[in-house]
Amino acid sequence: AQSVTQPDIHITVSEGASLELRCNYSYGATPYLFWYVQSPGQGLQLLLKYFSGDTLVQGIKGFEAEFKRSQSSFNLRKPSVHWSDAAEYFCAVGPQGGGYNKLIFGAGTRLAVHP
Amino acid sequence: EAGVTQFPSHSVIEKGQTVTLRCDPISGHDNLYWYRRVMGKEIKFLLHFVKESKQDESGMPNNRFLAERTGGTYSTLKVQPAELEDSGVYFCASSQDERLEQYFGPGTRLTVT
Numbered sequence: 001a002q003s004v005t006q007p008d009i010h011i012t013v014s015e016g017a018s019l020e021l022r023c024n025y026s027y028g029a030t031p032y033l034f035w036y037v038q039s040p041g042q043g044l045q046l047l048l049k050y051f052s053g054d055t056l057v058q059g060i061k062g063f064e065a066e067f068k069r070s071q072s073s074f075n076l077r078k079p080s081v082h083w084s085d086a087a088e089y090f091c092a093v094g095p096q097g098g099g100y101n102k103l104i105f106g107a108g109t110r111l112a113v114h115p
Numbered sequence: 116e117a118g119v120t121q122f123p124s125h126s127v128i129e130k131g132q133t134v135t136l137r138c139d140p141i142s143g144h145d146n147l148y149w150y151r152r153v154m155g156k157e158i159k160f161l162l163h164f165v166k167e168s169k170q171d172e173s174g175m176p177n178n179r180f181l182a183e184r185t186g187g188t189y190s191t192l193k194v195q196p197a198e199l200e201d202s203g204v205y206f207c208a209s210s211q212d213e214r215l216e217q218y219f220g221p222g223t224r225l226t227v228t
Contacts, residue, residue, distance in 0.1 A: 004157070036219070043119060044158075044206065044219035090158065101214060102171060103150075105158040 002027050004091050006106035013081050014114045021076040021109050023091030031093040033074040034103065035065055039087040047089075050074065061085070086113045117141065119220035121207050127226045133195040136223045140189070140209030146170075147190050148210075148217060149182060153203035161205075164190060176201075197227045 005024045013019055025031065032051050036044040048059025055067040065076045074091060091106040120139045128134050140147045149161040161180070162172040166187035175182070179198070184190040194201050204224050208217040 041221060043221040044208075046216050046218075049216070092158075101210065101217060102148075102160050102163060103158075103217065104160070105150075107155070107157050 002031075002093070002104050004093055004104055004106035006089075006091055006109050008109045009107070010110050010112070012112040012114060015083050016080050019076075019078045019081045019085070019111070021089050021091075021111070023074045023076065023106060025072050025074065025091075025093050027072075027093055030069060031095060032101070033065075033067060034092040034094065035059065035063070035074070035076050036090045036092060036105075037061075037087050038090065038108075044090065047076070081111075081113055083113045083115060086111055119207055119209055119218050121205075121220040121223050123223060124221065125224045125226070127228065128197055129228055130199055131196045133193065134197055134225060136192045136194075136205050136225070138190045138192070138207030138209075138220060140207070141211075141218055144209035144211050144218075145187065146210040146212070146217075147184060148208040149190070149192055150206040150208065151203050152206065152222075153200070158206065161192075194225070197225075199227050201225060202227045 003026045034049045035047040038044050047063050048057050050057045050067045057065050088108045088110045090108045092103045094101045094103050122137045147164040150158050152158045160174040163170040164184045167184050181193045204222040206222045208219045210217045
């Protein structure tokens with residue numbers, strides 16, 4: 001069955017520290033991969049996506065993610081976290097190729113940032 | 116450009132009552148999706164409209180849920196009668212093309228007591 005696993009439910013980091021949020025997927029083929037962020041009271045905002053090509057993807061707000069086919073992973077990273085990064089982060093996959101984009105989400109990782 | 120809007124932001128109803136959630140997609144977006152997140156678990160796909168037609172409703176939990184998109188603009192999701200397990204956050208998203216980014220609304224938090 002297709003699924004997305006985010007092993008860390010809660011993560012707390014200090015402002016200025018580096019961050020890595022883990023995401024593993026189970027899928028029949030290489031899917032499209034996404035990271036979304038939800039800040040309090042806001043909708044889900046797309047941080048970055050991987051469709052093909054370079055496996056290191058740059059996104060908004062200084063985030064990047066690396067697709068590792070051998071590990072079925074798409075971990076999100078940021079070198080220096082800001083207090084405004086406190087939010088919930090969702091990894092998602094979608095079917096590659098033509099057809100509609102029915103997303104499968106992980107359970108989310110809630111990030112807290114200490115000053 | 117206005118984003119995806121959802122109404123209401125929060126609804127509290129009793130078991131057995133009916134609730135209707137509304138989603139207004141970004142203007143010009145033919146594709147509209149409904150998702151649901153229950154009890155802090157995964158966000159799960161419910162259904163997908165292309166204009167006014169249901170492209171995929173494989174994620175709808177049961178026949179107590181009815182989604183419509185008359186005229187291919189806004190969409191409503193009705194739950195009748197509501198059960199306790201229907202509590203959660205209902206997200207709507209839209210996209211210009213089914214292969215492109217989905218833009219999400221802020222969600223409607225439904226609490227069934």
